Amino acid sequence: MKARFDAGTDVAMIGAWDAQRGAQPFTTAEFEQLSDSLEAEADAGHAFFLRTKADGGGPVDVYIDEPIPAELAERLTPLGDAFVLALPSGSLTVDGAEYYRPKKPDAATTARAVTVPAGDYALRCYAAKDEEAAATPRPERELEAILGKDDLRYYDRVTRGGCVVGLLLLLLLPALWPLVGLKIAFAVTAVIVVGYFSVRELVLRRNARFARLRETIRAFRLRYDEPVFVLELRRVPNRGGLPGNSV
Numbered sequence: 001m002k003a004r005f006d007a008g009t010d011v012a013m014i015g016a017w018d019a020q021r022g023a024q025p026f027t028t029a030e031f032e033q034l035s036d037s038l039e040a041e042a043d044a045g046h047a048f049f050l051r052t053k054a055d056g057g058g059p060v061d062v063y064i065d066e067p068i069p070a071e072l073a074e075r076l077t078p079l080g081d082a083f084v085l086a087l088p089s090g091s092l093t094v095d096g097a098e099y100y101r102p103k104k105p106d107a108a109t110t111a112r113a114v115t116v117p118a119g120d121y122a123l124r125c126y127a128a129k130d131e132e133a134a135a136t137p138r139p140e141r142e143l144e145a146i147l148g149k150d151d152l153r154y155y156d157r158v159t160r161g162g163c164v165v166g167l168l169l170l171l172l173l174p175a176l177w178p179l180v181g182l183k184i185a186f187a188v189t190a191v192i193v194v195g196y197f198s199v200r201e202l203v204l205r206r207n208a209r210f211a212r213l214r215e216t217i218r219a220f221r222l223r224y225d226e227p228v229f230v231l232e233l234r235r236v237p238n239r240g241g242l243p244g245n246s247v
Contacts, residue, residue, distance in 0.1 A: 001064040003114040006218045008057035009096030010197040017047035019113035020089035023105040045084040045244035058228035076126035084242035090118035121233040155213040
């Protein structure tokens with residue numbers, strides 16, 4: 001079985017998880033130590049996180065209990081070893097880590113989940129060898145023909161603006177570090193950055209124009225683009241010592 005996800009992130013981290021668990025919000029204490037909480041979830045095998053080089057994303061192909069085609073495998077680089085991923089509800093989600101156990105679960109994220117046999121899986125992660133080529137969408141003129149030049153420029157402007165604000169918020173870390181120490185500065189920065197993108201996402205989903213454009217662009221890229229990352233999931237009868245982890 002093969003599934004394709006359009007996984008975008010504003011916090012430079014893409015994840016895979018059981019949709020049922022992903023809809024259960026972290027506690028207030030867990031949100032205050034969000035980085036540690038995400039790491040603990042990965043270590044326990046509840047989720048797998050891939051730290052990307054930057055915000056953004058693209059198509060992520062997932063092969064469940066079937067091998068990656070040889071012609072595609074030649075264009076991939078393995079990232080790390082095999083890790084365990086628990087899917088007790090049999091519902092798999094791949095998306096930005098900011099959508100994992102958020103304060104306010106989003107039904108749309110759960111709706112994009114794919115049904116798989118419930119159980120534990122050995123997960124292998126791969127990245128496209130030519131990341132720039134894989135991340136490059138089809139010629140922009142094709143999108144212009146579908147959306148129109150004005151709408152495409154509007155979408156790009158709104159998307160870039162949100163990323164710029166997010167990057168500026170990261171400057172809180174070096175600003176707060178001398179005042180309150182690294183641990184508190186990191187926690188405060190993480191909460192503010194994640195909170196900003198959560199609120200921004202709610203606002204954008206109420207923007208009918210942007211929502212329409214995003215859905216059209218996602219459908220276009222899901223159909224045509226090369227995968228940026230590939231996950232291989234193989235069901236295992238028991239964990240057999242497989243660790244949980246992130247890469």
